[in-house]
Amino acid sequence: MRLFNTLTRSVQTFTPLDPAGKTVGMYCCGPTVHDFAHIGNFRTFVFADLVRRYLEYQGFSPVHVMNITDVEDKIIKRVHEAKTSLREFTGKFETAFLDDLTSLNCLQPHHTPRATEHVPQMVDLIGKLMSRGIAYQAPDKSVYFSIKNYQGCGCGYGQLVKLNFDEMRPDKRVASDEYEKESAADFALWKARVSEDGEVFWPSPWGEGRPGWHIECSAMSMNLLGPSFDLHLGGEDLIFPHHEDEIAQSEGATGQPFVKHWMHGAHLLVEGKKMSKSLGNYFTLRDLLAKGFSGREIRYLLLTAHYRESFNFTLDGLCGARVALSRIDECLGKLRQTAGNTSAAPEPTVLARIIESLDEDLNISGAWGVVFEWVRELNRALAAHELMPEQAAAALAAWVQMDTIFGIGAKADTEMPAELLVLLDDRNAARKAKDFKRADSIRDELKSQGWVIDDTPTGARLKKL
């Protein structure tokens, strides 16, 4: 399989570090648990899930790590406002986040380390950087990473993004930076305790304080996956400074290459605009579920576009996703009827075409194109009664296989309430008696209860709207 690597800015064949070519260390920057995660966050996590599922499909054994950032400026502020404890505050959102992943049918990562539970590892890493002269403690007692000294060691800063510090337009945030760094480009490894931190602090050789943002990912990823590992994913906004700084800290401390292959998911727009609460286009996953959309519809929509292209997420698109999925569901339902108890090996052609598409940097739009062409062919054959039970079974088996990658699943069966079945029988009787007025009124009645009658040549059935 070939994947785009942000380090080389090119699509290249993916080969794991594991000499056996089997195990893949995969780290995905996880959520900061200060609120419910929004749909943009989930685009990235669904993307990571696709990467993992595809690796597994291709016979690799990924070890999927996703951190939980549970200490950070915004969290501390909110903990203070809510007059609660850090753990209580973040625990709520962490649970919600993992539930949301389940709603989207994302496989749970194998490890979800919390930053607050890896402070000793971070302190250890900072200690290494101090001893190598790459980190320093400023007069404000905070510890910073010295990019100048790092570069002096022959290390490269700016591996993921071309940087020209002279040409950079100093941002207001830099200008107003109150930290006492030696250089504006340096970043905090350890933030000295201040009164606003309340009870949120840990001991360290440099005094009480809390870790900087970037250090947690270096510490936890290397702790679980070793100093060098295969894949590191995240949203495109993390390329700089977060991932650049992770590389600097990690390679500065170990002297070894940190990550072989970096992948970044593009952001999404909502209704054509950057998501913002003031525009009213800011959706958490929960907002969308509350509007009646299902996790699989949302997952499908997020998976329709290539991960490196920005994607315009719209409620209209979500309605379209529902219709598109029902096209697949209808076809699968008919296949099941035709297949009966017959079983067969998966039909290989469609799978090969899907793999061909996904192998080239996860071209999932192309893969969906294959799926829908396949559905049309099957529908044609089904309508002409030309599909043998063995063929239907082979198609179903192929779907099961491809769905281990897509993770769309089958539509949940909804039980038909007995009283509605009675109404349906009444309607059938009315139709037989040519009492169409009564038949239609029953149809309206059922519709008002959210069920639509599907008249087929073999009889009527009910479908949930």
Next chain:
RNA sequence: GGCGGGGUAGCCAAGUGGUAAGGCACGGCUCUGCAAAAGCUGCAUCGUCGGUUCGAUUCCGACCCUCGCCUCCA
């Protein structure tokens, strides 16, 4: 100002040096007591202008528009 993405039908979105997948919407048809549902089917010359080429949407150049990053950010 620096760096990096994009501009393909009403909308979303693949792709290719030889006249453009797929989904939604829309039209037609089949089915139906009528509908609905479902199915089939129709529907684009690829931002603009030049260049290279037998041939470009695809390569090169210029331009226009748009989005993102430049130390909070998926």
